[in-house]
Amino acid sequence: MLIKRITIILLLSFVLYLFIISIANLSDIYNSAGKDFFADNGFYDTGSLNLVTAIYLDYRLFDSLFEAGILLITVSGIMWISEYNILTKNAPLMLDKQKTSELFITFSRLLYPIMFLFGIYIITNGHLSPGGGFQGGAIVATAVLILYYIDISKSMDVNKLLNIEKILFILLVSIAFISLLTRNEVFTNFVPLDGSTELKSIYLILLNLIIGTKVAIGLIAIFTVFLKEGR
């Protein structure tokens, strides 16, 4: 057992030595052509001040579509593995009847609307300040999960959430295809290239809202399936 650990440590230190050799002169390789392109043309092409949002919503929308697809497949995979809708024909189990304390319930009732509002603010201001669809969706999911502290027997219907998520994914792909008609190029903004930057930011707000709702619903569905498994 000890020999196995020492062998692994020796092998890994050899890999570390190779890595130290290979990055000795990193600054000679790096050129800044890509960064200058984004700094000069990023705002006038896409209409957003946040360059990271411009990259994953306009220049490389293809990656974000597959990202949303991975979320949908994983949520449906988790729902298929577990058995969450056993009919209620058994008596309630002994350890599930514990009650949460009053302090938690009062604080949860106070914090829940503030967290929800903060999440929606971060989703819609994704193109002007740090934030965006993915981050705001995670915050909204945390806000809704606090409701389980208050009353554990009221859980959401997971099948309905999955239906809403499928419709949102089809909507996202169809909005990405609209630009084929106006600009002769798929997966980009549907306002033509010489429009004003205010018209271009409509597309950014719309896509951020759809992605944010989709991520939030996916995370809520995963947590509800974990809670209801086997009861």
Added chain:
Amino acid sequence: MNPILSFIVILIGVFGLATSKNIIKSIFCVSIIEVGTILLFLNFGMYEGGSIPILNSIGIEIVDPLPQAIMITTIIIGSTITSLGLMLSVKIFHHYGSIEWKTVLKRDI
């Protein structure tokens, strides 16, 4: 930042994955490897004196925004893989009765 220290984090994660006796700890070592990778990629685009890639006025030197856009999707994919692995480990416990690697692998049923 140092690229060497973030590579050390990756190697400690690989060591933990290879010699762990618990299913839950080996699921978390995958997450440690992912954090180390993100630190390494963010380090390639940064240089001293740059500022965050949000334009307040044209003409300020900014850091490269392309690695940051890729790393956002990496975090979300890592979290979905973790939740899938945890659901599988709950089913393994109900079927076999223990969550250690040796006892689960020995019973060939």
Added chain:
Amino acid sequence: MIDIILLFLQILLIIITIAIVLHKENFTLVILIASFGLIAATLYVMNQAPDVAIAEVAIGSAIIPLIYVISISRQREFIVLDRVNHNMHDLDEMNVVILMILKNFVNNNNLRLNLTSDNEGNSKELLGELKTDLIISYNNELKQFELKGKASSILITKLKDMTADYSYINVIALEEGEGVD
């Protein structure tokens, strides 16, 4: 000044990583996981990347530890279904003996006991459907208590060794049948 803070945070990250790899308990690992996410997010901000930091905090320190806590607490309990008709009076002392055996068994393996009682349904389909680990029933012809469990589980084998010298307790291991599609 900033360089000293950076160096200190990076060394703290490596110390927490080593502590996670060498830790032995299962339930206190969750606090280390949450603090690992927070320090990583601070390092991301110092690398001039605020979007990545918001994503890491919201997912890696708020949602993932909740999922870890739920799945760890499901792996520590032992579900028992009780189908004995408790109205017959001559079984009371044997009920107490069975309860003591179950409590000793549960304490030896660091589990918690989760007990319920119901009286309907067939045994085999209940075991496959309801996700219980053990079903207690009373056989009137043989005058024995029967404890049924899954054949592929290690805990049923240990229970069989523990009750080998009691004459009125019988442990049966049921094979898992094929599911019907």
